[in-house]
Amino acid sequence: xxxxxxxxxxxxxxxxxxxxMPFCSSRCRQVDLGRWFNEEYGLPFEPTEEEPLxxxxxxx
Amino acid sequence: xxxxxxxxxxxxxxxxxxxxxxSDRDHVRKRPGMYIGDTFSRGLHHLVYEVVDNSIDEAMxxxxxKVGVVINPDGSVTVEDDGxxxxxxxxxxxxxxxxxxxxxxxxxxxxxxxGGKFDKGAYQTSGGLHGVGVTVVNFxxxxxxxxxxxxxxxxxxxxxxxxxxxxxxxxxxxxATGTKVTFKPDGEIFETTKYQYDILAKRLxxxxxxxxxxxxxxxxxRSGQTDVFCYEDGIIDFVHHLNRASDVLHADVxxxxxxxxxxxxxxxxxxxxxxxxNDYSEHLHSYVNNIHTHEGGTHETGFRKSLxxxxxxxxxxxxxxxxxxxxxxxxxxxxGITVVISTRVAHPQFEGQTKTKLGNREVExxxxxxxxxxxxxxxxxxxxxxxIIVNKGITAMEAREAAxxxxxxxxxxxxxxxxxxxxxxxxxxxxxxxxxxxxxLVEGDSAGGSAEGGRLKDYQAILPLRGxxxxxxxSRVDKVLANEEVQSMINAIGSGIGDDQxxxxxxxxxxxxxxxxxxxxxxxxxxxxxxxxxxxHSLVERGHVYVAQPPLFRVRRGKQVYxxxxxxxxKAQLLEKGLADAVFITExxxxxSGDQMNDLCxxxxxxxxxxxxxxxxxxxxxxxxxxxxxxxxxxxVYHVFEGTADHWFVERAEVDDFIDAxxxxxxxxxxxxxxxxxxxxxxxxxxxxxxxxxxxxxRTINAGLKSLTEYGLDVQALLxxxxxxxxxxxxxxxRGESDxxxxxxxxxxxxxxxxxxxxxxxxxxxxxxxxxxxxxRETTLDPENRTLVKVTMQDLAAADEMFRILMGDxxxxxxxxxxxxxxxxxxxxx
Numbered sequence: 001x002x003x004x005x006x007x008x009x010x011x012x013x014x015x016x017x018x019x020x021m022p023f024c025s026s027r028c029r030q031v032d033l034g035r036w037f038n039e040e041y042g043l044p045f046e047p048t049e050e051e052p053l054x055x056x057x058x059x060x
Numbered sequence: 061x062x063x064x065x066x067x068x069x070x071x072x073x074x075x076x077x078x079x080x081x082x083s084d085r086d087h088v089r090k091r092p093g094m095y096i097g098d099t100f101s102r103g104l105h106h107l108v109y110e111v112v113d114n115s116i117d118e119a120m121x122x123x124x125x126k127v128g129v130v131i132n133p134d135g136s137v138t139v140e141d142d143g144x145x146x147x148x149x150x151x152x153x154x155x156x157x158x159x160x161x162x163x164x165x166x167x168x169x170x171x172x173x174x175g176g177k178f179d180k181g182a183y184q185t186s187g188g189l190h191g192v193g194v195t196v197v198n199f200x201x202x203x204x205x206x207x208x209x210x211x212x213x214x215x216x217x218x219x220x221x222x223x224x225x226x227x228x229x230x231x232x233x234x235x236a237t238g239t240k241v242t243f244k245p246d247g248e249i250f251e252t253t254k255y256q257y258d259i260l261a262k263r264l265x266x267x268x269x270x271x272x273x274x275x276x277x278x279x280x281x282r283s284g285q286t287d288v289f290c291y292e293d294g295i296i297d298f299v300h301h302l303n304r305a306s307d308v309l310h311a312d313v314x315x316x317x318x319x320x321x322x323x324x325x326x327x328x329x330x331x332x333x334x335x336x337x338n339d340y341s342e343h344l345h346s347y348v349n350n351i352h353t354h355e356g357g358t359h360e361t362g363f364r365k366s367l368x369x370x371x372x373x374x375x376x377x378x379x380x381x382x383x384x385x386x387x388x389x390x391x392x393x394x395x396g397i398t399v400v401i402s403t404r405v406a407h408p409q410f411e412g413q414t415k416t417k418l419g420n421r422e423v424e425x426x427x428x429x430x431x432x433x434x435x436x437x438x439x440x441x442x443x444x445x446x447x448i449i450v451n452k453g454i455t456a457m458e459a460r461e462a463a464x465x466x467x468x469x470x471x472x473x474x475x476x477x478x479x480x481x482x483x484x485x486x487x488x489x490x491x492x493x494x495x496x497x498x499x500x501l502v503e504g505d506s507a508g509g510s511a512e513g514g515r516l517k518d519y520q521a522i523l524p525l526r527g528x529x530x531x532x533x534x535s536r537v538d539k540v541l542a543n544e545e546v547q548s549m550i551n552a553i554g555s556g557i558g559d560d561q562x563x564x565x566x567x568x569x570x571x572x573x574x575x576x577x578x579x580x581x582x583x584x585x586x587x588x589x590x591x592x593x594x595x596x597h598s599l600v601e602r603g604h605v606y607v608a609q610p611p612l613f614r615v616r617r618g619k620q621v622y623x624x625x626x627x628x629x630x631k632a633q634l635l636e637k638g639l640a641d642a643v644f645i646t647e648x649x650x651x652x653s654g655d656q657m658n659d660l661c662x663x664x665x666x667x668x669x670x671x672x673x674x675x676x677x678x679x680x681x682x683x684x685x686x687x688x689x690x691x692x693x694x695x696x697v698y699h700v701f702e703g704t705a706d707h708w709f710v711e712r713a714e715v716d717d718f719i720d721a722x723x724x725x726x727x728x729x730x731x732x733x734x735x736x737x738x739x740x741x742x743x744x745x746x747x748x749x750x751x752x753x754x755x756x757x758x759r760t761i762n763a764g765l766k767s768l769t770e771y772g773l774d775v776q777a778l779l780x781x782x783x784x785x786x787x788x789x790x791x792x793x794x795r796g797e798s799d800x801x802x803x804x805x806x807x808x809x810x811x812x813x814x815x816x817x818x819x820x821x822x823x824x825x826x827x828x829x830x831x832x833x834x835x836x837r838e839t840t841l842d843p844e845n846r847t848l849v850k851v852t853m854q855d856l857a858a859a860d861e862m863f864r865i866l867m868g869d870x871x872x873x874x875x876x877x878x879x880x881x882x883x884x885x886x887x888x889x890x
Contacts, residue, residue, distance in 0.1 A: 022597060023594070029595070033595055038458075
């Protein structure tokens with residue numbers, strides 16, 4: 001039995017039992033998928049010459 | 061009918077004195093379904109509940125403490141309570157009507173709808189009002205016995221097919237009170253007369269929950285099985301019982317009880333208990349006058365509407381719900397809820413297929429109003445639980461949204477498979493031989509262009525991807541994978557996502573992520589890997605995902621061109637080249653060359669990184685050098701703070717001695733760590749407490765210093781010196797004819813590298829887009845020359861923790877993580 005923390009609900013679950021690796025349940029996987037589609041997963045943007053950080057970021 | 065014949069034979073003349081009541085009995089026996097639902101198992105068990113309801117009423121009115129139910133060996137059932145006992149004195153009205161002495165007991169047992177009359181007002185909202193009472197039970201029984209302990213004696217009467225076989229007889233003396241009814245269901249009426257213990261026990265347990273404090277004993281004389289149900293906390297215990305196998309989100313159970321007078325002057329009583337679990341389903345049990353309202357009704361409607369409104373209003377007010385227009389729906393907020401609603405209604409109207417749907421309008425508003433006020437108060441007083449509950453609804457909403465989008469997407473994908481178009485940006489390969497095909501996911505449009513020009517068209521497909529800059533939550537600017545990008549990727553790869561992964565639909569044997577070697581590129585790569593790990597798990601599991609390693613440098617040497625992958629490799633190459641023929645000359649005339657020179661430079665390169673780390677802490681090398689321990693030739697590694705004073709130590713043992721000597725005998729109690737969810741509070745060190753900082757990098761510097769002594773050099777060699785009036789340079793790096801003067805040793809390595817760069821033309825690629833098609837083919841696309849790293853599950857499982865922090869909402873840990881692991885993030889070459 002291997003335990004893993006579910007990326008969505010953070011609960012530890014048994015990886016040999018779940019049918020939605022690497023999630024504890026299909027529901028948690030769906031939640032994660034929804035977050036991808038809603039563009040909620042991001043990493044800090046590093047401004048470059050080609051893509052400078054706009055001054056008024058509210059216009060983005 | 062034959063049974064009517066039997067009845068008359070058995071009952072003789074006793075019961076034949078009133079045609080109206082006989083016709084009632086006949087009606088019940090001809091159409092039992094109208095009274096007890098059906099004549100199968102459900103109706104059979106219903107008989108018991110009808111009798112038990114009377115006893116429960118007696119208990120709830122405070123006259124009885126316990127109810128006993130026994131399934132007898134012959135299949136009859138006995139229901140007994142210790143209440144007041146059904147009155148046994150003559151009933152004037154019936155006596156007159158029947159023109160003989162008739163007791164109240166006989167009326168209860170044999171006259172339809174008589175029950176409520178004899179004690180009107182006593183049980184204003186009894187379950188028996190829905191039910192049809194013990195009379196119907198008697199009518200549908202082959203035989204029945206009633207035994208009443210009351211007024212010092214036992215009183216008995218017996219019945220056959222609903223008709224009394226004689227008058228109520230006073231028996232032996234008894235100091236007890238109560239009613240005991242035993243009946244044997246009529247096999248002529250029921251398809252089955254076999255009682256099932258589990259069904260009875262389940263319903264009796266529910267009744268015990270619904271009527272707090274009432275003790276219900278059930279026993280099966282056929283098997284010896286027995287249970288006692290008694291719940292002091294009523295439906296709170298019920299909720300605990302229902303949630304016994306679930307993980308609850310908050311330990312306490314919300315509870316509300318009260319009553320409200322409604323328009324017609326009667327009173328609606330209500331009790332609500334609820335608790336959330338991490339389940340996905342809703343468990344709502346509603347009752348009216350102890351009757352399970354399977355089909356719901358106005359009491360449920362009132363509760364549901366009110367729950368959604370309270371939670372969303374609270375969520376918006378507390379800014380847990382960011383946009384009121386996108387608040388969770390009723391279904392969302394009820395995900396994981398366990399709730400019991402028990403109402404008492406004077407004149408319940410039952411509707412629906414099985415007559416288990418409450419129709420009284422006034423109940424809806426009574427419950428909605430009461431619940432709104434009480435639950436809102438609960439949320440205000442329990443903000444931690446409130447947040448958990450509101451978030452549960454938000455998660456449910458997200459999941460619902462996600463499922464909808466995923467379905468939509470899958471429909472689109474079917475169109476695609478049905479011969480429609482692949483994503484417009486995809487430059488697909490010619491071959492359809494999946495084993496040979498590769499998909500390059502290329503960051504940026506310009507790089508996508510180069511890749512398109514440089515690819516091996518037969519087997520390599522290109523899908524350019526761009527990160528999208530968004531204003532994230534908490535005024536953070538983030539780069540995300542745009543929705544359309546994710547969708548094109550899913551469509552191009554073809555093997556589906558989430559629950560719907562079908563590897564046989566995979567269109568490419570290798571999916572290769574190709575991003576720039578800068579921080580931004582590593583972020584895009586991180587996002588893609590995270591997406592594959594979570595949503596295309598089997599793709600990673602089967603080893604179809606790769607990371608391309610485009611070069612960072614192009615090096616020209618005359619007409620020769622070659623590429624270098626990383627900064628480290630480039631530095632090492634330059635050093636090696638610079639070292640050839642180089643001689644290092646110190647002030648006192650020592651010369652180093654060849655292997656010695658090589659070793660010296662490598663030592664210095666190590667020390668340089670450590671020195672930079674030390675200086676980043678704000679510790680100046682010149683100042684720190686003064687703390688050198690002359691005996692061991694080591695710089696102190698431990699910085700010990702004691703109140704406002706500080707001390708430096710080289711060895712851990714010295715630190716320990718110091719602590720021992722400065723710690724009071726009575727150890728201070730450790731400050732209790734707060735159990736706050738954020739864990740943001742830092743333990744504030746009490747005054748005079750000792751705080752130790754270990755400077756790891758100094759160990760590397762010390763090791764370097766040890767090596768330097770072999771060359772007769774010490775820590776001072778790393779520092780520029782005041783050297784007025786001296787004409788000879790301190791150190792010289794000589795290559796052939798040219799001399800480079802150096803003020804201290806720290807500049808040596810860089811000088812060697814700079815020397816190594818002579819004759820070379822170095823180009824550092826800022827991005828893939830700077831490479832032309834041929835270059836990209838030569839270095840990153842051509843299977844002969846490229847470097848691909850296969851992504852393994854172990855890599856990603858370990859990295860998911862990092863994904864979570866990097867992509868999380870919590871700003872602090874994220875910033876800390878990025879600062880701490882800036883280097884690792886850049887080199888996330890899993």
